[in-house]
Amino acid sequence: MRNSNKDGLAVVTGASSGIGAVYADRLAALGHPLLLIARRANRLEALAAQLQNQHNIDVETLALDLTSADDLRTLEERLESDNVEVLVNNAGGGGLGPLSSTNGDKMEALVRLNIVAATRLSQAALGGFRQRGKGTLINLGSIIAFWPSATAAVYSGTKNYILNFTRSVAMEFEDTDIRIQVVMPGPVRTEFFSSQGMSDSVFPDEYYITADQLVDAALAGLEQGEIVTNPTMEDPKIWEDMERARANYFASVSSGKVASRYLST
Numbered sequence: 152m153r154n155s156n157k158d159g160l161a162v163v164t165g166a167s168s169g170i171g172a173v174y175a176d177r178l179a180a181l182g183h184p185l186l187l188i189a190r191r192a193n194r195l196e197a198l199a200a201q202l203q204n205q206h207n208i209d210v211e212t213l214a215l216d217l218t219s220a221d222d223l224r225t226l227e228e229r230l231e232s233d234n235v236e237v238l239v240n241n242a243g244g245g246g247l248g249p250l251s252s253t254n255g256d257k258m259e260a261l262v263r264l265n266i267v268a269a270t271r272l273s274q275a276a277l278g279g280f281r282q283r284g285k286g287t288l289i290n291l292g293s294i295i296a297f298w299p300s301a302t303a304a305v306y307s308g309t310k311n312y313i314l315n316f317t318r319s320v321a322m323e324f325e326d327t328d329i330r331i332q333v334v335m336p337g338p339v340r341t342e343f344f345s346s347q348g349m350s351d352s353v354f355p356d357e358y359y360i361t362a363d364q365l366v367d368a369a370l371a372g373l374e375q376g377e378i379v380t381n382p383t384m385e386d387p388k389i390w391e392d393m394e395r396a397r398a399n400y401f402a403s404v405s406s407g408k409v410a411s412r413y414l415s416t
C-alpha cells in the first residue's frame with residue numbers, strides 16, 4: 152500500500168485518453184488512490200504506472216466497455232462497495248454525422264454510454280456519498296447541449312440529458328456537503344474527433360483549448376461551488392441571462408391557457 156493523502160478512491164471513466172487522463176493526473180496529485188476505467192487496457196496500464204511513480208499513490212485499472220450491461224454492473228458494484236470519494240463520469244462518444252449515416256445499434260450504444268452508464272454510475276456513487284455525508288460527482292456535458300445540430304442529433308440530445316440530469320440531482324442534494332458538477336466543454340484537443348474518423352480540425356484552430364486547460368478550469372469551478380461550469384465562457388452574465396430566459400420560459404408556459412395564436416378565430 153502506497154502513501155495516499157486521501158483515503159477516498161477517485162474513479163475516472165474514459166481515463167485512457169484526453170480529458171479523463173488529465174482528471175486522473177489531477178486527482179492523483181491531490182493524493183487520491185485511483186480506479187481508472189476504459190476499454191483499452193494497455194493505455195490504462197501505462198497511465199497507471201506513470202501516476203503511481205509520479206504521485207506515490209495506488210492505481211487500479213479495469214478494462215470495461217460501459218455499453219455492456221455486465222461491465223457496467225461490475226463498476227456499479229465497485230461504486231456501491233468501495234470507499235469512493237470522487238466519481239468523474241467522463242467516458243463518452245460522439246457518433247457524429249447525419250442520422251442517415253448511422254444505424255440503430257450505433258445510436259443505442261451511444262445512448263448506453265453517454266446516458267445509461269452515466270446515470271447508473273451517478274446513482275451508485277451517490278448512495279455511498281449519502282451514507283458517508285461527502286463525495287464529489289463530476290459529469291461531462293458539452294456546449295452542444297444548447298446547440299441542436301444536424302450532424303449530432305443523438306450526441307446533442309445525450310449531453311442535454313446530462314445537463315438536466317446533473318442539475319436536477321444537484322437540487323436533490325443541495326442541503327448536503329456532497330458536491331455535484333456538470334462541466335460544459337467546448338472544443339477540446341483530444342482524440343474525440345479522430346477516434347470517430349473525423350478530422351482533428353472540425354472547428355477553427357482558435358476554438359480549441361487543451362484538455363489540461365479544460366480540467367484545471369473545471370476543477371477551479373468546482374472549488375468555487377459551481378454546479379454548472381462553462382470553462383470557456385468569459386462573461387458569467389451570459390449564463391445569468393440564459394438562466395433568466397429559462398425562468399421566463401417556464402413562467403410563460405405555466406399560464407394554464409392555450410396561447411391565442413393557436414386558437415381558431
Ligand SMILES: NC(=O)c1ccc[n+]([C@@H]2O[C@H](COP(=O)([O-])OP(=O)(O)OC[C@H]3O[C@@H](n4cnc5c(N)ncnc54)[C@H](OP(=O)(O)O)[C@@H]3O)[C@@H](O)[C@H]2O)c1
Pocket residue numbers: 164165166167168169170171188189190191192194215216217218241242243244245264291292293294335336337338339340341342343344346
Ligand atoms: N473533446 C471535445 O471537444 C469535447 C467537447 C465537449 C465534451 N466532451 C466530452 O468529454 C468527454 C471526454 O472526451 P475526450 O474529449 O477526452 O475524448 P477521448 O479522448 O476520445 O476520450 C474518450 C474516453 O472515453 C472512453 N470510452 C469510449 N467509449 C467507451 C466505452 N464504451 N466504455 C468505456 N470507455 C469508453 C475512451 O477509452 P477507450 O476507447 O479506451 O474505451 C476514452 O478514454 C466525453 O464525455 C465527451 O463527450 C469532449
